[in-house]
Amino acid sequence: MPLPSLVASMPPLIGKFLVAITVRLAAIADFDFVAQDGYLPSAVVRRKIDAQEVLIAHANQEPLGYARFEYIWSRVPYLTLVWVVPDHRRGGVGRALLSFLESYLQRLGYAALWSSSTATETEPQEWHLRMGFTPAGRLEGLNANGLTEVFFRKPLTGRHQ
Numbered sequence: 001m002p003l004p005s006l007v008a009s010m011p012p013l014i015g016k017f018l019v020a021i022t023v024r025l026a027a028i029a030d031f032d033f034v035a036q037d038g039y040l041p042s043a044v045v046r047r048k049i050d051a052q053e054v055l056i057a058h059a060n061q062e063p064l065g066y067a068r069f070e071y072i073w074s075r076v077p078y079l080t081l082v083w084v085v086p087d088h089r090r091g092g093v094g095r096a097l098l099s100f101l102e103s104y105l106q107r108l109g110y111a112a113l114w115s116s117s118t119a120t121e122t123e124p125q126e127w128h129l130r131m132g133f134t135p136a137g138r139l140e141g142l143n144a145n146g147l148t149e150v151f152f153r154k155p156l157t158g159r160h161q
């Protein structure tokens with residue numbers, strides 16, 4: 001399957017400078033940056049990099065954010081995590097990562113992207129809505145801490161799946 005173009009997007013404002021954000025599939029050399037949330041064991045992050053399920057965003061050679069995704073039932077794309085360096089938030093990095101992922105999945109023939117957020121985390125929910133996701137249900141009992149998980153769905157092609 002052909003890989004998407006290495007450059008995803010967009011001309012957002014990073015700090016006070018207008019720079020291009022580059023998004024690409026992460027390589028093993030990016031491990032420290034894309035594992036920094038500490039949520040996954042190292043071996044799992046390495047496996048996901050190998051499986052081409054991790055994205056990294058740069059501007060001027062500086063890593064600014066990353067995203068991890070996977071496939072529910074091995075066939076439904078699910079955005080597991082988007083994380084942007086705090087000083088660079090609200091500069092379009094999250095949007096660039098999502099845009100790249102949408103193009104990548106469309107090229108692979110997928111019709112929709114799913115995502116989720118803990119119900120108490122209002123900022124990620126606002127970002128999902130701003131990015132064109134629509135609420136798609138709530139799930140109790142998934143989080144060990146008892147919090148509700150809110151799911152979102154975004155069509156990729158106009159088809160519904």
Ligand SMILES: CC(C)(COP(=O)(O)OP(=O)(O)OC[C@H]1O[C@@H](n2cnc3c(N)ncnc32)[C@H](O)[C@@H]1OP(=O)(O)O)[C@@H](O)C(=O)NCCC(=O)NCCS
Nearest residue numbers: 081082083084089090091092093094095123124126127130
């Ligand atoms: C959520 C997160 C990924 C957003 O990335 P970002 O690069 O800061 O967001 P962007 O600049 O791409 O935002 C795109 C749009 O969403 C808006 N937006 C971003 N964060 C928002 C928020 N908390 N509330 C409302 N709108 C928000 C932006 O203003 C922008 O709006 P525009 O269309 O008018 O330009 C980032 O804040 C982050 O890393 N948060 C911590 C980790 C996290 O919670 N991840 C999400 C759950 S997995």
